[in-house]
Amino acid sequence: MSITAPQGFVAAGVTAGLKPSGRADVALVRNLGPSMSAAAVFTSNRVFAAPVKWSRQAVADGQLQAVILNSGGANACTGPEGFADSAATASRVADRLGLITDNVAVCSTGLIGVRLPMDLLLAGVDDAAASLAPDGGPDAARAIMTTDTVPKEAVAEGAGWSIGGMAKGAGMLAPGLATMLVVLTTDAELPADALQGALREATRLSFDRADSDGCMSTNDTVILMSSGASGVTPGVAEFTASLTALCQDLARHLIADAEGAAHEIAIEVTGAASERDAELVGREIARSNLFKCAIFGGDPNWGRVLSAIGVTDAAFDADDLDVSFNGVMVCRAGQIGEPRDLVDLSGRHVRVTVDLHAGDRSATILTNDLTYDYVKENAEYST
Amino acid sequence: MSITAPQGFVAAGVTAGLKPSGRADVALVRNLGPSMSAAAVFTSNRVFAAPVKWSRQAVADGQLQAVILNSGGANACTGPEGFADSAATASRVADRLGLITDNVAVCSTGLIGVRLPMDLLLAGVDDAAASLAPDGGPDAARAIMTTDTVPKEAVAEGAGWSIGGMAKGAGMLAPGLATMLVVLTTDAELPADALQGALREATRLSFDRADSDGCMSTNDTVILMSSGASGVTPGVAEFTASLTALCQDLARHLIADAEGAAHEIAIEVTGAASERDAELVGREIARSNLFKCAIFGGDPNWGRVLSAIGVTDAAFDADDLDVSFNGVMVCRAGQIGEPRDLVDLSGRHVRVTVDLHAGDRSATILTNDLTYDYVKENAEYST
Known part of the structure; x- marks a missing residue:
């Protein structure tokens, strides 16, 4: 169930045709609320992709209603046109779901320096929006895979609340965020600043300490969204500990599936x-x-x-x-x-x-x- | 001719049996003077080998009469016993050639964490001392090879003076000195401080900018000895430029022969x-x-x-x-x-x-x- 394990989230994973392999390549995660608190950490690479620039702005106010993710293209080093593509993708999600564009984060992964085929991607957004389901987490986890051989998912249970997560990333895995996209969801009710503090600590002790090949990506993104649907507000320390353990679990999944690794x-x-x-x-x-x-x-x-x-x-x-x-x-x-x-x-x-x-x-x-x-x-x- | 191209140097390369391959493994370079000015730069790795510790002390007064080098063992991480082995090696050279032990530098390359077979090495020192010759440079260059496939030598000519050099190093090549041993000789007459300044500048612009695999060794050493036998004192800038060009040439040789490289x-x-x-x-x-x-x-x-x-x-x-x-x-x-x-x-x-x-x-x-x-x-x- 992963990201749809916590209450208040629906997700989907569909095939838009971005990948030559014909595998699923567009994932959508929607937070149904009542809260839309969110936090995120991004690559510290100074050469960062258009979706990173977009999502930094989107999450700056501590609120997100949805995340749209694609594999099959990183939309990095694509200039102002690439940024417009990220904005158009978020806008399409907002249109289809009746959300505010600035509350939609965008993540992309794949080859650097190639524009995304926007006609295919936007059609994929429509498909994903129509496919959102309370059990859509596993489909979403599969749609963000690149050279990953298995989807990576994890769930942590608290007292009346839970956290779900999905991750991708098999190469360009290095500190200051292993190259990867991670979406974390929780139905715990916490304000954005508490989420951000917990996320910083959790990533510091997990993804930041996973270093497969020393190469830092332009697209690394970890997003945490809270629906507050459980109505439970855990202690920050308790929540942080749980989130950290879950992120460490996902980090182990990433290292276990790293490109070409034998150990x-x-x-x-x-x-x-x-x-x-x-x-x-x-x-x-x-x-x-x-x-x-x-x-x-x-x-x-x-x-x-x-x-x-x-x-x-x-x-x-x-x-x-x-x-x-x-x-x-x-x-x-x-x-x-x-x-x-x-x-x-x-x-x-x-x-x-x-x-x-x-x-x-x-x-x-x-x-x-x-x-x-x-x-x-x-x-x-x-x- | 390489290191024996300048006047005032003799060298030898012999087989002491340190390498399973049975190839030459002990090299000796002697400065016949009249000057014995010398300079050196060493690895900046804080885990450095016994011969590095020995040679730092030996060259501290700006004077060297000889350098003894062995392949087939790095004598690194071998404790006080390893340091005693380096001292004993220098002492044997001094005994055989009638020199001062503190004027003999020692270089070793090979596996880390293994004691040298001193009986074999000391017999090799005797053999090398007896084999010293004005045309011994190429033999010495071959005796310091490890996974190198070719010996690396270079000569630079000034107005009435020259510089010769030999190098080894094919893996663990990285900045702050590519993993390697280099001996440079000149018959130009320059004081130790001028040699040291020229060597620092030359290595900064050559070996320090050769980075084959990012791994810095425990044994990197570059030694420059002046015999002064030409009786010519070139300008420091002219000498430095010539030395730099020669070191850049040797650095290219190292990269050209790096382990497993295709480009x-x-x-x-x-x-x-x-x-x-x-x-x-x-x-x-x-x-x-x-x-x-x-x-x-x-x-x-x-x-x-x-x-x-x-x-x-x-x-x-x-x-x-x-x-x-x-x-x-x-x-x-x-x-x-x-x-x-x-x-x-x-x-x-x-x-x-x-x-x-x-x-x-x-x-x-x-x-x-x-x-x-x-x-x-x-x-x-x-x-």
Whole structure:
């Protein structure tokens, strides 16, 4: 059910013909209220797509009534005409559903630098508007897929309220938002500023710590809408915790389905002087192509981990660093530890643990290995 | 002739048995004087190898009489014992040649986290000391190779003086020194501080701008020794220009032979507000795995270039960016420019030009594509 699990939402996913594959490519999510509070976070890339520009404006007043999403084209680097296309898409949704255009957010994903075929898209909007249903969440989740192999959905239950979510994103996955589109819905009754605070915290601890390939997209968007239909107002801390857990679940789904990946890697950095240091070290390791190739090759190459740590300005002494692969401490105090051949990296899940011995803070970064299939997918197909 | 082209140097390259391949693995370069002025730059990685620690101390007084280098083991992350091994190696060279131990620099390259087989290495030192010859440069250049497929040598001629150089490095190539060992020799007569100034400038404009795979090594070392044997003291500007050109030549050799690369890519950033901005933008593009895969696939994917530029804090307006691949401006003013199919990326050399339209400074970063063979080499072999 995902995004239609909470009360007060309807959704649809239809095929407009934007993708050569003929798969579903337009999704629509409508908030039936009574509340229309909303929050959003967007890519921090300074080259951002027209729909990001549009949606930033749309959500600025803390209110959204609907989100229209398309795969099959990112509408990025398309100039003023591309922005007009996003505006026209929102306007069409508003027309069909009797909403205010400025309350409709727009998300696009696909190839950069290509105009959207607006005749097809607008017809798809009409179709989606006519198809909205209380059980339309799964259809919407499928319609936003690009190179994803499975739809990503999640639901969290509170006391009398719930949160639903859907996500897409399989490549160009990197910090400051993994490349992706995420729509979150809740029937909890919370004002926009509470939603925004909760969303910032949740994304910081989830999507921001998923870094598949170090490449930040122009289109990343996470939107949270509240219908208030449950009539329940949970505590902000309780809601934030629930939202964070749900976003972490979706982030794991994204890493699990990353393009060409053979391993899902959790890099846990402990003993850091600050959470920022822990994140920084984890991210630098996650971005080392040599490390990522070693995991693909089943090699617990701690030298590549140490050389990645060494380029950061995090607090540590090189002679204190411990590194474990799947629980085997192959590097102790910056030197040779347990024998490498005790480590088994044949499974899909790998946990690398780094102890900086410089404090008591920690963070976990999720990433993937670097494989032939990653190169193949990204050499053969434009994104 | 390379490092033995300038007067006053002898060199050797021998096989000590450090490498399973049975290829040459120990090189020795001796400065016969009359001057023994020297300068060096080292990796900025905070996790640095024992020989780096040793050589920093050795060159601190601006004097070196010899450099001993080994492939087949990096002697990194080997603790106090590893440092003692470097000291013992320098001491053996000094004993055999009648030099001062503190005037002998040590360089090592190979697998991190493994002790060197000192019995083999010290026997190799004896052999190298006995083999020193005025035409030994090419042997030395071959003995420092790891995954390099060809030795890298260069010579520059001044008015009555010359510079010679040799380099190794094919993976873990990244800024703040591409992963590599470089020895430079000159018979020009210059004091250590002039050499150090010239070397800093030359490496900044050459090796620091070669970024094959974004991974910085623990062992990078560039050493410059002056014999003064020509009796000629060139102007510092003239010497620096010559040294810079020679280092740029060696940097091109490194990128040309990078592990698994199918393309040599020059990313030229123009119209930058500062040289720092130009470098930053070039480096960010060079580190985008999606961009690197696109080049491998022959795809002039300018969207991936723009999305990489967008994560930097360089001065630019996203609506002003021009991007050309091999002279075809596929992105003009941040939007679709010439048709992509006018671009031919089938050759080995690719030039990507980015105009930021924010000033008049520029820089060129050299890099490689991301290929199946890169993954294969780095997944199957430990480094």
